[in-house]
Amino acid sequence: MFEGIGVHQWLCCGAIYLLAARVALSSETRRPCPQSCRCNAALQELNCSNGQLTTVPDNLPQNTKLLNLTHNKIRTLVQQQFQRLPQLLDLDLSDNIMSIIEVEAFLGLESLITLRLARNHLKIIPVGVFSGLPKLKLLDISSNEILVFLDFTFRDLTSLQFIKAADNDLVFISHQAFTGLISLQELRLDGCNLTAVPTEALTQLSGLRSLYFHQLGIGTLQNYSFRRLERLKELVITRWRWLETLSGNSLFGLNLTSLTIKHCNLKAVPYIPLHHLVYLVYLDLSFNPITDIDGNLFGDLLRLQELHLVGGSLARIEIGAFKGLAHFKLLNVSRNLLTTLEVGAFHSVNTLKTLGLDNNPLTCDCRLLWVVPRRLYLDFGGNPPTCTTSVQSQERYFLDFTESELPGLLTCRHPRILNRKPREVKVDQGHTVVVYCIAEGDPLPSLTWISPQLKPLSPFGRIRALSNGSLEVRYAQAQDSGAYLCVASNAAGNDSLPISLHVRAFPSSAKKHFRLKGWFSFPSASPGVNENQSVPFDVKTLLIAATIGFLSFFSSVSVCFIFMFFWSKSKGQLKHTATIAYVPRRTAPSNGGKGNYMETSRFTMKLI
Structure with missing residues (x-):
């Protein structure tokens, strides 16, 4: 009986011991939630934000996967600060006052995927800080005070895919700073003090897919700024307020598919830098002071589907502007200065799905008539275009027009040239003449001048078409004579007016000539011209030529004498005599004997 009681007591003691050991083990692996933190055991999350912490808490639960230390007063991270958190996946240290991170501070975080250090006071990141992070994919170091990226700063982050480094004080990026980032896909370098694109550093990022540059002080994008980035698909350049040219x-x-250059100072579409981007699908040039989209210059961008040019100074889109863009689906030119958009600007309007034309001073006439049959199928982005220049349709949406109103609203008036006379203009040789051509129509027609050789005249040169529609011939010559044509054109048609220009040459007796006969002759350039005909010389011209020739000869001789004088002075005392020694020829033999030689003779010559 007593033996049974002893066995029973022994079993009870063993059970109590095992339970105590289990509790002790559990307390070892599941430590209590640190003070000033909030724990979520189910999510294995530890939230210590806004806890007035000055250092990272000790004795953190080892199974923590999410650690939030934001909005504290942590100043320094020491070496191997988180070595007891091998399961940690996300670490957020943003919004502290951190200025120092020691080398190997994150050593032991072998599972860490996301690391955020934004909005601290870091000025430099020592090489080796990111050691021991083999699985890190996202690094956020935005809004710090970092001045430079040193060589091999990120070399241990072989799995890193995203770097956010916006709003730092970066002035230089070393050429080898990005070495080791073989998996990087997206890089953001916004709001820095860089004065040039860090081309050499970027060449290390052969796998980069997206590159963001925001608010940099660069005025010109230099040649080959992004060489060796063959896999880059998206380039975003915004708020470079001094950027005027590419x-x-x-x-x-x-080989971009998406390019954004907005809030810059481009005054023209950069056609030449764009022409080789044959894979480009999306182009955004909004908020630049671009005034025109020229015709036939987008044709190389065969795959372009979207063009955004919002909030600019765009006043004209030429006919053929989008010629060759067979896949063009979206055009957004809202908030500009456009008065019209003609159907001839497009390769085909059948592919167009979205059209942004709102907030433009549109003239609703026949040039916009093509929009009417498509107005129920086009997406205007919730803001259909309005007519702002027509009294009958002012401030009315296209969608509000009824079928009965359209014939009287969207109309154009054929151009007509008003000043039909004179049709013949005479001018003396060497004088300047201006021929006026005035036309009316709705819309106001454009004026073009055609030369006698049937070529349009440009606004440049001696014979040019002025901006007011006039023709100017400066210093008229006999060969300028001929029939010129003024052509007035608008969307409703054209009108023309021929003008005959006759230039009177100088009469042959206007000057007296001095004729030289028999001095020289030239072959006749045309039949019927006498080859012995005297060559005329103008007396005044001949006198001027003779005077110039004499002065040139006199100047050359004077320079030679002066040179010889100074050269002789530099040689010191000169001898005025010269002694010459010579041997005379042998005398002829007499009576078959040998000839005799005369002695060497000398004579002295006086130099003048």
Whole structure:
């Protein structure tokens, strides 16, 4: 009986011991939630934000996967600060006052995927800080005070895919700073003090897919700025307020599908840098002071589907502007200065799905008539275009027009040239003449001048078409004579007016000539001209030529004498005599004997 009681007591003691050991083991692996933190055991999350912490808490639960230390006063991370958190996946240290991170501070976080260090006071990141993070994919170091990226700063982050480094004080990026980032896909370098694109550093990122540059002080994009980035698909450049030009080969080597250059100072579409981007699908040039889209210059962008040019100074889209763009689906030119958009600007309107034309001073006439049959199928982005220049349709949406109103609203008036006389203009040789051509129509017609050789005249040169529609011939010559044509054109048609220009040459007796006969002759350039005909010389011209020739000869001789004088002075005392020694010839033999030689003779010559 007593033996049974002893066995029973022994079993109870063993059970109590095992339970105590289990509790002790459990307390070892599941430590209590640190003070100033909030724990979520189900999510294995530890939230210590806004806890007034000055250092990272000790004795953190080892099974923590999410650690939030934001909005504290942590200043320093020491070496191997998180070595007891091998399962940690996400670490957020944003919004602290951190200025120092020691080398190997994150050593032991072998599972970490996301690391955020934004909005601290870091000025430099020592090489080796990111050691021991083999699985890290996202690094956020935005809004710090980092001045430079040193060589091999990120070399241990072989799995890193995203770097956010916006709003730092970066002035230089070393050429080898990005070495080791073989998996990087997206890089953001916004709001820095860089004065040039870090081309050499970017060449290390052969796998980069997206590159963002925001608010940089760069005025010109230099040639080959992005070489060796063959896999880059998206390039975003925004708020470079001094950027006015892109060099011709600045985008050379890229195979972009999306390009954004907005809030800059481009005054023209950069056709030359864009022309080789044959894979480009999306182009955004919004908020630039671009005034025109020229015709037939987008044709190389065969795959372009979207063009955004919002909030600019766009006043004209030429006929054929989008010629060759067979896949063009979206055009957004809202908030510009356009008065019209003609159907001839497109390769085909059948592919167009979205059209942004709102907030433009549109003239609703026949040039916009093509929009009417498509107005129920086009997406205007919730803001259909309005007519702002017509009294009958002012401030009315296209969608509000009824079928009965359209014939009287969207109309054009055929151009008509008003001043039909004179049809013949005479001018003396060497004088300047201006021929006026005035036309009316709705819309106001454009005026073009055609030369006698049937070529349009440009606004440049001695014979040019002025901006007011006039023809100017400066210093008229006999060969300028002929029939010129003024052509007035608008969407409703054209009108023309021929003008005959006759230039009176100088009479042959206007000048007296001095004729030289028999001095020289030239072959006749045309039949019927006498080959012995005297060559006329103008007396005044002959006197001027003779005077110039004499002065040139006199000047040359004077220079030679002066040179010889100074040269002789530099040689010191000169001898005025010269002694010459010579041997005379042998005398002829007499009576078969040998000839005799005369002695060597000398004589002295006086130099003058």
